[in-house]
Amino acid sequence: MQAVHFGAGNIGRGFIGALLYQAGYHTTFVDVNDKVIEELNNKQQYNVILAAENKEQLTVKNVSGINSMQNPDSVVAAIEKADIVTTAVGPNILPIIAELIAKGLRARLASNPTELNIIACENMVGGSTLLKEKVMDHVPAEEQEKMATLFGFPDAAVDRIVPNQVNEDLLEVSVEPYYEWVVDRSAIKGEVPNIDGITFVEDLTPYIERKLFTVNTGHTVPAYIGHYMGYKTINEAMHDEKVLEILSGTLNESGEALIQTYGFDRDEHQTYIKKIIGRFQNPYISDEVTRVGRGPIRKLGAKDRLIRPASVYLETTGKEPVFLAKTIAAALSYQFDEDAEAVELQEKVAQQGYEQALQSVAGLEAGSPLVESVMKQLEEIKQLKA
Numbered sequence: 001m002q003a004v005h006f007g008a009g010n011i012g013r014g015f016i017g018a019l020l021y022q023a024g025y026h027t028t029f030v031d032v033n034d035k036v037i038e039e040l041n042n043k044q045q046y047n048v049i050l051a052a053e054n055k056e057q058l059t060v061k062n063v064s065g066i067n068s069m070q071n072p073d074s075v076v077a078a079i080e081k082a083d084i085v086t087t088a089v090g091p092n093i094l095p096i097i098a099e100l101i102a103k104g105l106r107a108r109l110a111s112n113p114t115e116l117n118i119i120a121c122e123n124m125v126g127g128s129t130l131l132k133e134k135v136m137d138h139v140p141a142e143e144q145e146k147m148a149t150l151f152g153f154p155d156a157a158v159d160r161i162v163p164n165q166v167n168e169d170l171l172e173v174s175v176e177p178y179y180e181w182v183v184d185r186s187a188i189k190g191e192v193p194n195i196d197g198i199t200f201v202e203d204l205t206p207y208i209e210r211k212l213f214t215v216n217t218g219h220t221v222p223a224y225i226g227h228y229m230g231y232k233t234i235n236e237a238m239h240d241e242k243v244l245e246i247l248s249g250t251l252n253e254s255g256e257a258l259i260q261t262y263g264f265d266r267d268e269h270q271t272y273i274k275k276i277i278g279r280f281q282n283p284y285i286s287d288e289v290t291r292v293g294r295g296p297i298r299k300l301g302a303k304d305r306l307i308r309p310a311s312v313y314l315e316t317t318g319k320e321p322v323f324l325a326k327t328i329a330a331a332l333s334y335q336f337d338e339d340a341e342a343v344e345l346q347e348k349v350a351q352q353g354y355e356q357a358l359q360s361v362a363g364l365e366a367g368s369p370l371v372e373s374v375m376k377q378l379e380e381i382k383q384l385k386a
Protein backbone atom coordinates (compact mmCIF):
# COMPACT_ATOMS: atom_id res chain seq x y z
CA MET A 1 0.00 0.00 0.00
CA GLN A 2 1.20 3.46 -0.89
CA ALA A 3 0.85 6.61 1.19
CA VAL A 4 1.81 10.11 0.06
CA HIS A 5 2.45 12.47 2.95
CA PHE A 6 3.06 16.21 2.50
CA GLY A 7 5.41 17.65 5.16
CA ALA A 8 8.31 15.53 6.44
CA GLY A 9 8.61 17.66 9.57
CA ASN A 10 8.08 16.93 13.26
CA ILE A 11 4.57 15.52 13.20
CA GLY A 12 4.92 14.09 9.68
CA ARG A 13 7.87 11.87 10.57
CA GLY A 14 7.20 11.56 14.30
CA PHE A 15 3.54 10.61 14.17
CA ILE A 16 1.79 10.15 10.82
CA GLY A 17 4.78 8.42 9.16
CA ALA A 18 5.17 6.06 12.14
CA LEU A 19 1.51 5.00 12.15
CA LEU A 20 1.44 4.56 8.36
CA TYR A 21 4.53 2.32 8.55
CA GLN A 22 3.00 0.21 11.32
CA ALA A 23 -0.13 -0.17 9.18
CA GLY A 24 1.96 -1.59 6.31
CA TYR A 25 2.25 1.43 4.02
CA HIS A 26 5.25 2.63 2.02
CA THR A 27 5.25 6.37 2.68
CA THR A 28 6.48 8.86 0.10
CA PHE A 29 7.17 12.11 1.93
CA VAL A 30 6.75 15.27 -0.12
CA ASP A 31 8.63 18.32 1.17
CA VAL A 32 10.56 21.40 0.06
CA ASN A 33 13.44 20.74 2.46
CA ASP A 34 16.00 19.15 0.18
CA LYS A 35 18.30 17.90 2.95
CA VAL A 36 15.49 15.94 4.61
CA ILE A 37 14.32 14.50 1.28
CA GLU A 38 17.84 13.49 0.28
CA GLU A 39 18.39 11.83 3.65
CA LEU A 40 15.06 9.96 3.43
CA ASN A 41 16.07 8.60 0.02
CA ASN A 42 19.57 7.68 1.21
CA LYS A 43 18.57 5.95 4.44
CA GLN A 44 15.01 4.82 3.61
CA GLN A 45 14.34 4.59 7.33
CA TYR A 46 14.51 6.67 10.51
CA ASN A 47 14.09 6.28 14.24
CA VAL A 48 11.26 7.57 16.40
CA ILE A 49 12.21 7.74 20.09
CA LEU A 50 9.61 7.94 22.83
CA ALA A 51 10.35 10.79 25.26
CA ALA A 52 9.93 8.76 28.46
CA GLU A 53 12.20 7.08 30.97
CA ASN A 54 12.80 3.92 28.90
CA LYS A 55 13.30 5.84 25.58
CA GLU A 56 11.58 3.11 23.56
CA GLN A 57 12.53 3.21 19.89
CA LEU A 58 10.68 2.43 16.65
CA THR A 59 12.49 2.22 13.32
CA VAL A 60 10.19 3.50 10.60
CA LYS A 61 11.04 1.76 7.31
CA ASN A 62 9.62 1.79 3.76
CA VAL A 63 10.00 5.53 3.33
CA SER A 64 11.23 7.72 0.48
CA GLY A 65 10.98 11.37 -0.43
CA ILE A 66 10.22 13.78 -3.26
CA ASN A 67 11.23 17.43 -3.38
CA SER A 68 8.07 19.01 -4.75
CA MET A 69 9.90 22.12 -6.01
CA GLN A 70 12.34 20.03 -8.05
CA ASN A 71 10.14 17.09 -9.08
CA PRO A 72 6.47 18.09 -9.13
CA ASP A 73 5.75 15.48 -11.84
CA SER A 74 6.90 12.69 -9.52
CA VAL A 75 4.43 13.94 -6.89
CA VAL A 76 1.63 13.82 -9.48
CA ALA A 77 2.61 10.24 -10.38
CA ALA A 78 2.70 9.24 -6.69
CA ILE A 79 -0.82 10.64 -6.12
CA GLU A 80 -2.06 8.74 -9.19
CA LYS A 81 -1.27 5.41 -7.54
CA ALA A 82 -1.62 6.31 -3.85
CA ASP A 83 -3.93 4.50 -1.40
CA ILE A 84 -4.02 7.47 0.97
CA VAL A 85 -2.77 11.08 1.00
CA THR A 86 -2.06 12.94 4.25
CA THR A 87 -0.61 16.35 5.09
CA ALA A 88 1.10 17.99 8.07
CA VAL A 89 2.53 21.20 6.63
CA GLY A 90 0.81 23.90 8.71
CA PRO A 91 -2.55 25.59 7.99
CA ASN A 92 -0.95 28.44 6.02
CA ILE A 93 0.74 26.02 3.62
CA LEU A 94 -2.44 24.12 2.64
CA PRO A 95 -3.36 26.67 -0.09
CA ILE A 96 0.20 26.39 -1.43
CA ILE A 97 0.18 22.58 -1.85
CA ALA A 98 -3.40 22.58 -3.21
CA GLU A 99 -2.38 23.17 -6.84
CA LEU A 100 -0.03 20.17 -6.95
CA ILE A 101 -2.60 17.96 -5.22
CA ALA A 102 -5.16 19.11 -7.82
CA LYS A 103 -2.77 18.12 -10.62
CA GLY A 104 -2.29 14.70 -9.02
CA LEU A 105 -6.02 14.15 -8.60
CA ARG A 106 -6.77 15.24 -12.17
CA ALA A 107 -4.14 12.82 -13.47
CA ARG A 108 -5.66 10.06 -11.32
CA LEU A 109 -9.12 10.84 -12.64
CA ALA A 110 -7.79 10.27 -16.16
CA SER A 111 -5.58 7.21 -15.55
CA ASN A 112 -6.84 5.46 -12.39
CA PRO A 113 -10.30 6.75 -11.42
CA THR A 114 -10.48 5.00 -8.04
CA GLU A 115 -11.44 6.31 -4.60
CA LEU A 116 -8.87 8.17 -2.52
CA ASN A 117 -8.94 9.98 0.81
CA ILE A 118 -6.89 13.09 1.48
CA ILE A 119 -6.54 13.85 5.20
CA ALA A 120 -5.10 17.16 6.43
CA CYS A 121 -3.54 16.62 9.86
CA GLU A 122 -3.23 20.25 10.92
CA ASN A 123 -4.15 22.10 14.10
CA MET A 124 -7.29 23.76 12.84
CA VAL A 125 -11.01 23.18 12.54
CA GLY A 126 -11.89 21.96 9.03
CA GLY A 127 -8.38 21.49 7.64
CA SER A 128 -9.28 18.90 4.98
CA THR A 129 -12.42 20.86 4.07
CA LEU A 130 -10.27 23.94 3.47
CA LEU A 131 -7.78 21.89 1.44
CA LYS A 132 -10.64 20.56 -0.71
CA GLU A 133 -11.86 24.10 -1.43
CA LYS A 134 -8.35 25.19 -2.41
CA VAL A 135 -7.83 22.07 -4.56
CA MET A 136 -11.14 22.67 -6.37
CA ASP A 137 -9.95 26.19 -7.27
CA HIS A 138 -7.51 24.40 -9.60
CA VAL A 139 -10.00 21.93 -11.11
CA PRO A 140 -12.16 22.78 -14.16
CA ALA A 141 -15.90 22.89 -13.35
CA GLU A 142 -16.67 19.86 -15.55
CA GLU A 143 -14.31 17.61 -13.52
CA GLN A 144 -15.40 18.75 -10.06
CA GLU A 145 -18.48 16.55 -9.71
CA LYS A 146 -16.64 13.34 -10.60
CA MET A 147 -13.83 14.32 -8.25
CA ALA A 148 -16.27 14.93 -5.41
CA THR A 149 -17.69 11.43 -5.81
CA LEU A 150 -14.29 9.70 -5.84
CA PHE A 151 -12.07 11.79 -3.59
CA GLY A 152 -12.84 12.27 0.12
CA PHE A 153 -11.40 15.04 2.28
CA PRO A 154 -12.23 13.89 5.82
CA ASP A 155 -11.37 16.38 8.54
CA ALA A 156 -9.12 15.19 11.35
CA ALA A 157 -7.74 16.01 14.78
CA VAL A 158 -4.17 14.99 15.59
CA ASP A 159 -2.57 15.13 18.99
CA ARG A 160 1.04 14.33 19.88
CA ILE A 161 3.63 16.80 21.16
CA VAL A 162 6.62 16.70 18.83
CA PRO A 163 9.15 19.44 19.62
CA ASN A 164 11.76 20.85 17.22
CA GLN A 165 14.51 18.27 16.87
CA VAL A 166 18.12 18.81 17.83
CA ASN A 167 19.46 15.32 17.12
CA GLU A 168 22.69 14.69 15.22
CA ASP A 169 20.73 12.36 12.96
CA LEU A 170 18.62 14.68 10.77
CA LEU A 171 15.75 12.21 10.49
CA GLU A 172 15.50 10.99 14.07
CA VAL A 173 12.47 12.30 15.95
CA SER A 174 11.80 12.37 19.66
CA VAL A 175 8.06 12.33 20.46
CA GLU A 176 5.89 12.12 23.54
CA PRO A 177 4.39 8.65 24.11
CA TYR A 178 0.77 9.92 24.03
CA TYR A 179 -1.08 10.22 20.72
CA GLU A 180 -4.57 10.60 19.32
CA TRP A 181 -5.68 10.74 15.66
CA VAL A 182 -9.41 11.15 15.07
CA VAL A 183 -10.91 11.19 11.56
CA ASP A 184 -14.39 12.00 10.26
CA ARG A 185 -15.67 8.68 8.94
CA SER A 186 -18.68 10.26 7.24
CA ALA A 187 -16.45 11.91 4.62
CA ILE A 188 -14.44 8.78 3.73
CA LYS A 189 -14.73 7.55 0.13
CA GLY A 190 -14.44 3.82 -0.47
CA GLU A 191 -13.06 1.54 2.20
CA VAL A 192 -12.18 2.96 5.59
CA PRO A 193 -8.34 2.85 5.80
CA ASN A 194 -7.13 0.11 8.12
CA ILE A 195 -4.68 2.11 10.24
CA ASP A 196 -4.21 1.19 13.89
CA GLY A 197 -4.25 4.32 15.98
CA ILE A 198 -6.91 6.19 13.99
CA THR A 199 -10.29 6.55 15.69
CA PHE A 200 -13.07 7.09 13.14
CA VAL A 201 -16.07 9.12 14.32
CA GLU A 202 -19.28 10.29 12.63
CA ASP A 203 -19.06 13.87 13.97
CA LEU A 204 -15.55 15.26 14.34
CA THR A 205 -16.44 18.76 15.59
CA PRO A 206 -16.52 18.00 19.34
CA TYR A 207 -13.22 16.10 19.07
CA ILE A 208 -11.28 18.74 17.15
CA GLU A 209 -12.67 21.57 19.31
CA ARG A 210 -11.94 19.66 22.53
CA LYS A 211 -8.36 19.06 21.36
CA LEU A 212 -7.71 22.54 19.94
CA PHE A 213 -9.39 24.39 22.84
CA THR A 214 -7.73 22.31 25.56
CA VAL A 215 -4.32 21.04 24.41
CA ASN A 216 -3.54 23.98 22.13
CA THR A 217 -5.29 26.66 24.20
CA GLY A 218 -3.44 25.35 27.24
CA HIS A 219 -0.13 25.26 25.38
CA THR A 220 -0.36 28.99 24.60
CA VAL A 221 -0.07 29.78 28.33
CA PRO A 222 3.46 28.47 28.98
CA ALA A 223 4.33 29.70 25.45
CA TYR A 224 3.12 33.31 25.51
CA ILE A 225 2.97 33.99 29.26
CA GLY A 226 6.22 31.99 29.61
CA HIS A 227 7.94 33.99 26.86
CA TYR A 228 6.63 37.24 28.37
CA MET A 229 8.23 36.23 31.68
CA GLY A 230 11.54 35.36 29.99
CA TYR A 231 11.33 31.54 29.89
CA LYS A 232 12.86 29.66 26.94
CA THR A 233 11.15 26.27 27.21
CA ILE A 234 7.69 25.01 28.08
CA ASN A 235 9.19 22.90 30.83
CA GLU A 236 10.87 25.91 32.50
CA ALA A 237 7.63 27.89 32.33
CA MET A 238 5.69 24.96 33.81
CA HIS A 239 7.78 25.22 36.99
CA ASP A 240 6.46 28.74 37.69
CA GLU A 241 3.44 28.91 40.03
CA LYS A 242 2.09 32.01 38.27
CA VAL A 243 2.14 30.22 34.92
CA LEU A 244 0.37 27.22 36.45
CA GLU A 245 -2.31 29.45 37.95
CA ILE A 246 -2.98 31.16 34.62
CA LEU A 247 -2.93 27.79 32.84
CA SER A 248 -5.49 26.35 35.21
CA GLY A 249 -7.72 29.46 34.91
CA THR A 250 -7.46 29.45 31.12
CA LEU A 251 -8.34 25.75 30.85
CA ASN A 252 -11.27 26.17 33.21
CA GLU A 253 -12.62 28.95 30.99
CA SER A 254 -12.10 27.10 27.70
CA GLY A 255 -13.44 23.95 29.43
CA GLU A 256 -16.60 25.79 30.46
CA ALA A 257 -17.05 26.99 26.86
CA LEU A 258 -16.73 23.36 25.65
CA ILE A 259 -19.05 22.01 28.36
CA GLN A 260 -21.67 24.64 27.52
CA THR A 261 -21.39 23.85 23.79
CA TYR A 262 -21.14 20.06 23.81
CA GLY A 263 -22.45 19.02 27.23
CA PHE A 264 -19.20 17.21 28.14
CA ASP A 265 -19.17 15.55 31.55
CA ARG A 266 -17.47 17.96 33.99
CA ASP A 267 -15.44 15.31 35.85
CA GLU A 268 -14.26 13.66 32.65
CA HIS A 269 -13.23 17.03 31.29
CA GLN A 270 -11.25 17.80 34.46
CA THR A 271 -9.45 14.45 34.06
CA TYR A 272 -8.65 15.36 30.43
CA ILE A 273 -7.27 18.75 31.57
CA LYS A 274 -5.13 17.12 34.28
CA LYS A 275 -3.64 14.69 31.79
CA ILE A 276 -2.75 17.53 29.42
CA ILE A 277 -1.06 19.56 32.16
CA GLY A 278 0.99 16.42 32.95
CA ARG A 279 2.00 16.18 29.26
CA PHE A 280 3.26 19.79 29.31
CA GLN A 281 5.37 18.82 32.35
CA ASN A 282 7.04 15.83 30.66
CA PRO A 283 10.69 16.22 31.77
CA TYR A 284 11.95 14.18 28.81
CA ILE A 285 10.76 16.78 26.28
CA SER A 286 12.47 20.07 25.69
CA ASP A 287 10.02 22.19 23.70
CA GLU A 288 10.86 25.81 22.93
CA VAL A 289 8.24 28.44 23.78
CA THR A 290 8.92 29.91 20.32
CA ARG A 291 7.80 26.66 18.61
CA VAL A 292 4.60 26.50 20.59
CA GLY A 293 4.00 30.25 20.14
CA ARG A 294 4.83 30.21 16.40
CA GLY A 295 2.44 32.11 14.12
CA PRO A 296 0.72 34.42 16.65
CA ILE A 297 -1.51 35.99 13.97
CA ARG A 298 -2.89 32.55 13.09
CA LYS A 299 -3.29 31.71 16.76
CA LEU A 300 -5.18 34.97 17.38
CA GLY A 301 -7.59 34.20 14.52
CA ALA A 302 -11.35 34.29 15.18
CA LYS A 303 -11.76 30.49 14.98
CA ASP A 304 -8.52 29.55 16.67
CA ARG A 305 -7.52 28.43 20.20
CA LEU A 306 -7.78 31.75 22.06
CA ILE A 307 -10.42 34.02 20.58
CA ARG A 308 -13.00 31.30 19.86
CA PRO A 309 -13.15 29.80 23.39
CA ALA A 310 -13.02 33.29 24.92
CA SER A 311 -15.95 34.44 22.74
CA VAL A 312 -17.98 31.28 23.49
CA TYR A 313 -17.25 31.60 27.23
CA LEU A 314 -18.52 35.18 27.17
CA GLU A 315 -21.61 34.30 25.12
CA THR A 316 -22.61 31.24 27.15
CA THR A 317 -21.77 32.34 30.71
CA GLY A 318 -21.99 36.12 30.41
CA LYS A 319 -18.76 36.26 32.44
CA GLU A 320 -15.47 37.89 31.57
CA PRO A 321 -12.83 35.35 30.37
CA VAL A 322 -10.16 36.85 32.61
CA PHE A 323 -7.47 34.20 32.11
CA LEU A 324 -8.01 33.75 28.38
CA ALA A 325 -7.81 37.54 28.07
CA LYS A 326 -4.48 37.51 29.95
CA THR A 327 -3.09 34.92 27.55
CA ILE A 328 -4.42 36.87 24.55
CA ALA A 329 -2.72 39.97 25.94
CA ALA A 330 0.59 38.07 26.17
CA ALA A 331 0.09 36.73 22.62
CA LEU A 332 -0.54 40.27 21.38
CA SER A 333 2.72 41.35 23.05
CA TYR A 334 4.72 38.43 21.63
CA GLN A 335 8.04 39.53 20.15
CA PHE A 336 10.35 37.16 18.33
CA ASP A 337 12.36 38.38 15.34
CA GLU A 338 12.70 34.95 13.72
CA ASP A 339 8.92 34.51 13.46
CA ALA A 340 7.51 36.40 10.45
CA GLU A 341 4.01 36.58 11.99
CA ALA A 342 5.36 37.92 15.29
CA VAL A 343 7.22 40.64 13.39
CA GLU A 344 4.10 41.49 11.34
CA LEU A 345 1.97 41.57 14.49
CA GLN A 346 4.33 43.96 16.27
CA GLU A 347 4.41 46.21 13.17
CA LYS A 348 0.61 46.33 13.30
CA VAL A 349 0.71 47.13 17.02
CA ALA A 350 3.26 49.90 16.40
CA GLN A 351 1.18 51.40 13.57
CA GLN A 352 -2.37 50.91 14.89
CA GLY A 353 -2.04 50.39 18.65
CA TYR A 354 -3.00 47.22 20.57
CA GLU A 355 -6.75 47.70 20.33
CA GLN A 356 -6.98 48.05 16.55
CA ALA A 357 -4.31 45.42 15.94
CA LEU A 358 -6.32 42.93 18.02
CA GLN A 359 -9.55 43.81 16.24
CA SER A 360 -7.97 43.31 12.84
CA VAL A 361 -6.22 39.96 13.52
CA ALA A 362 -9.06 38.49 15.63
CA GLY A 363 -12.00 39.84 13.62
CA LEU A 364 -13.46 41.53 16.72
CA GLU A 365 -15.68 44.62 16.74
CA ALA A 366 -14.45 47.89 18.24
CA GLY A 367 -15.62 48.17 21.84
CA SER A 368 -16.51 44.48 22.14
CA PRO A 369 -16.29 43.15 25.73
CA LEU A 370 -13.45 40.79 24.80
CA VAL A 371 -11.36 43.63 23.36
CA GLU A 372 -11.97 45.57 26.58
CA SER A 373 -10.92 42.60 28.74
CA VAL A 374 -7.71 42.14 26.77
CA MET A 375 -6.87 45.85 27.03
CA LYS A 376 -7.29 45.60 30.81
CA GLN A 377 -5.09 42.50 30.96
CA LEU A 378 -2.35 44.17 28.91
CA GLU A 379 -1.83 46.36 32.01
CA GLU A 380 -2.34 43.52 34.52
CA ILE A 381 0.25 41.19 32.99
CA LYS A 382 2.95 43.81 33.53
CA GLN A 383 3.00 42.58 37.15
CA LEU A 384 4.25 39.21 35.91
CA LYS A 385 7.52 40.86 34.97
CA ALA A 386 7.91 42.57 38.33
Ligand SMILES: NC(=O)c1ccc[n+]([C@@H]2O[C@H](COP(=O)([O-])OP(=O)(O)OC[C@H]3O[C@@H](n4cnc5c(N)ncnc54)[C@H](O)[C@@H]3O)[C@@H](O)[C@H]2O)c1
Nearest residue numbers: 007008009010011031032088089090091122123160161162
Ligand atom coordinates in the same frame (compact mmCIF):
# COMPACT_ATOMS: atom_id res chain seq x y z
N1 LIG B 1 4.57 19.28 16.30
C1 LIG B 1 3.47 19.02 16.98
O1 LIG B 1 3.51 18.82 18.20
C2 LIG B 1 2.15 18.95 16.27
C3 LIG B 1 1.13 18.17 16.86
C4 LIG B 1 -0.14 18.10 16.25
C5 LIG B 1 -0.34 18.78 15.06
N2 LIG B 1 0.67 19.51 14.51
C6 LIG B 1 0.36 20.19 13.26
O2 LIG B 1 1.08 19.56 12.20
C7 LIG B 1 1.43 20.53 11.21
C8 LIG B 1 2.93 20.50 11.00
O3 LIG B 1 3.58 20.83 12.21
P1 LIG B 1 5.07 20.39 12.53
O4 LIG B 1 5.29 20.64 13.95
O5 LIG B 1 5.33 19.04 11.98
O6 LIG B 1 5.86 21.48 11.67
P2 LIG B 1 7.26 21.33 10.93
O7 LIG B 1 7.68 22.69 10.59
O8 LIG B 1 8.16 20.46 11.72
O9 LIG B 1 6.88 20.52 9.59
C9 LIG B 1 6.27 21.11 8.49
C10 LIG B 1 6.94 20.56 7.24
O10 LIG B 1 6.25 21.05 6.10
C11 LIG B 1 7.22 21.31 5.11
N3 LIG B 1 6.70 22.21 4.09
C12 LIG B 1 6.62 23.57 4.09
N4 LIG B 1 6.14 24.02 2.92
C13 LIG B 1 5.88 22.92 2.18
C14 LIG B 1 5.36 22.73 0.87
N5 LIG B 1 5.01 23.76 0.09
N6 LIG B 1 5.24 21.46 0.40
C15 LIG B 1 5.59 20.40 1.18
N7 LIG B 1 6.10 20.52 2.42
C16 LIG B 1 6.23 21.77 2.92
C17 LIG B 1 8.38 21.91 5.90
O11 LIG B 1 9.60 21.91 5.15
C18 LIG B 1 8.42 20.99 7.10
O12 LIG B 1 9.24 19.87 6.88
C19 LIG B 1 0.90 21.86 11.74
O13 LIG B 1 -0.37 22.10 11.22
C20 LIG B 1 0.82 21.63 13.23
O14 LIG B 1 -0.12 22.45 13.86
C21 LIG B 1 1.90 19.61 15.08
Ligand SMILES: O=P(O)(O)OC[C@@H](O)[C@@H](O)[C@H](O)[C@H](O)CO
Nearest residue numbers: 123158159160161162216219292
Ligand atom coordinates in the same frame (compact mmCIF):
# COMPACT_ATOMS: atom_id res chain seq x y z
O1 LIG C 1 1.29 23.47 15.85
P1 LIG C 1 0.71 24.81 16.27
O2 LIG C 1 1.60 25.95 15.90
O3 LIG C 1 -0.70 24.98 15.83
O4 LIG C 1 0.63 24.76 17.87
C1 LIG C 1 1.80 24.59 18.63
C2 LIG C 1 1.61 23.45 19.63
O5 LIG C 1 0.60 23.80 20.54
C3 LIG C 1 1.22 22.15 18.91
O6 LIG C 1 2.10 21.82 17.88
C4 LIG C 1 1.11 20.98 19.92
O7 LIG C 1 2.40 20.55 20.28
C5 LIG C 1 0.33 19.85 19.32
O8 LIG C 1 -0.87 20.28 18.77
C6 LIG C 1 0.06 18.73 20.31
O9 LIG C 1 -0.83 17.82 19.73
